[in-house]
Amino acid sequence: MPQDPAPPLLRDTSPARPAAPAAAPGGPSGAGAFDWLDAAGAARRDAGLVRTLRPRPADSPLLDLAGNDYLGLARHPEVTRGAADAAHHWGAGATGSRLVTGSTELHARLEAELAEFCGFEAALVLSSGYAANLAAVTALTAPGALIVSDAGNHASLIDGCRLSRARTEVAPHADPEAVRAALTGHDGRALVVTDAVFSVDGDAAPLPALAEVCRTRGAGLLIDDAHGLGVLGEGGRGAPWAAGLAGDGDVVTTVTLSKSLGSQGGVVLGPARVVEHLVNTARSFIFDTGLAPAAAGGALAALRLLRREPRRATRAVAVAQGLYERLTAAGLTAVRPDAAVISVRAPSPEAALRWAADCRTAGLAVGCFRPPSVPDGISRLRLTARADLTDDQLDAAVRTIVATAPGD
Numbered sequence: 378m379p380q381d382p383a384p385p386l387l388r389d390t391s392p393a394r395p396a397a398p399a400a401a402p403g404g405p406s407g408a409g410a411f412d413w414l415d416a417a418g419a420a421r422r423d424a425g426l427v428r429t430l431r432p433r434p435a436d437s438p439l440l441d442l443a444g445n446d447y448l449g450l451a452r453h454p455e456v457t458r459g460a461a462d463a464a465h466h467w468g469a470g471a472t473g474s475r476l477v478t479g480s481t482e483l484h485a486r487l488e489a490e491l492a493e494f495c496g497f498e499a500a501l502v503l504s505s506g507y508a509a510n511l512a513a514v515t516a517l518t519a520p521g522a523l524i525v526s527d528a529g530n531h532a533s534l535i536d537g538c539r540l541s542r543a544r545t546e547v548a549p550h551a552d553p554e555a556v557r558a559a560l561t562g563h564d565g566r567a568l569v570v571t572d573a574v575f576s577v578d579g580d581a582a583p584l585p586a587l588a589e590v591c592r593t594r595g596a597g598l599l600i601d602d603a604h605g606l607g608v609l610g611e612g613g614r615g616a617p618w619a620a621g622l623a624g625d626g627d628v629v630t631t632v633t634l635s636k637s638l639g640s641q642g643g644v645v646l647g648p649a650r651v652v653e654h655l656v657n658t659a660r661s662f663i664f665d666t667g668l669a670p671a672a673a674g675g676a677l678a679a680l681r682l683l684r685r686e687p688r689r690a691t692r693a694v695a696v697a698q699g700l701y702e703r704l705t706a707a708g709l710t711a712v713r714p715d716a717a718v719i720s721v722r723a724p725s726p727e728a729a730l731r732w733a734a735d736c737r738t739a740g741l742a743v744g745c746f747r748p749p750s751v752p753d754g755i756s757r758l759r760l761t762a763r764a765d766l767t768d769d770q771l772d773a774a775v776r777t778i779v780a781t782a783p784g785d
């Protein structure tokens with residue numbers, strides 16, 4: 378993804394918020410404390426940046442190229458049965474934080490099987506991938522440490538950097554030499570953080586080169602494999618496995634259970650001493666209720682299914698590459714996918730919005746990314762491949778996207 382070399386500040390890609398009024402508007406004047414929200418809402422509307430929730434029915438007629446259910450497992454009967462059985466057996470909620478009553482034998486089984494599958498010594502399950510990234514970044518750094526963070530990283534890694542109070546240098550996207558330069562001269566604890574597959578454009582990080590830089594500079598490497606697990610590596614074992622980094626003592630990985638595994642939750646994978654440290658220090662682990670048993674049971678069923686059917690992983694990548702080839706052959710500009718995410722460029726934010734709406738009208742759900750949610754100012758459609766899409770569905774999707782494409 379084209380990036381300007383970011384200043385040594387973390388980018389904030391969330392929508393701009395108006396400055397707080399100098400004096401509190403509430404109180405004796407009679408104005409409400411939240412009256413300023415009306416101006417904030419009006420500013421969003423004027424800028425065309427209003428986001429709204431669109432609850433979907435269970436039997437949506439739309440063909441879904443917008444979700445992250447890469448392997449088509451979220452509604453697989455084995456996975457939903459795994460979730461339902463777990464809820465019946467363990468209860469609807471975990472009943473407490475992991476360190477009190479929220480660790481069931483089911484959580485322990487999921488951790489053991491995930492660690493073994495992905496090739497790491499140990500795993501720790503949290504309530505989301507977001508919480509896993511906060512936990513990993515904050516627990517592995519401290520004020521005075523240096524974090525080198527790729528400019529295209531996910532918001533959860535960025536927020537982890539902010540919470541850590543470490544010094545954070547944002548490195549230009551996918552640039553190991555820039556990471557080397559950022560680490561040079563730093564004496565002390567250092568952590569390089571990167572998405573394995575970038576969530577907006579679907580391109581992969583240069584993991585072997587980053588690992589080599591980390592090795593020579595004595596830095597740890599934290600890889601967010603949210604979009605690689607289930608898709609990359611032998612049988613979907615993930616990007617660190619594919620790069621020969623699984624089980625490396627200086628590498629820690631985070632994954633979400635909400636994409637390829639069709640469930641919910643997050644996991645940190647790494648050396649046992651890292652997991653032990655997280656259990657004792659990571660606030661987003663300690664002060665959070667344990668993952669609901671249904672989510673753990675669904676994820677475990679999905680993991681076992683993936684082990685039995687490893688071809689789902691290769692099919693998801695093949696579907697993504699097929700979509701890319703056909704869309705670019707039709708004259709559209711897209712980023713060559715390294716996993717299951719395909720990013721198709723739109724000429725403007727307005728055109729991207731209209732394009733996505735026209736696809737929806739024609740029966741196809743696609744993602745629409747535009748500023749300020751993207752750091753580089755480029756608007757695009759974000760498509761996701763699924764292993765369970767049929768050739769007829771793919772034909773229909775390509776026809777719709779091409780037929781509704783904006784002119785130059």
Ligand SMILES: Cc1ncc(COP(=O)(O)O)c(C=O)c1O
Pocket residue numbers: 505506507508510531533572576601603604633634635641642643
């Ligand atoms: C790269 C990346 N990291 C982390 C997350 C957060 O995972 P979760 O949705 O489980 O909180 C996401 C997705 O939402 C993601 O795309």
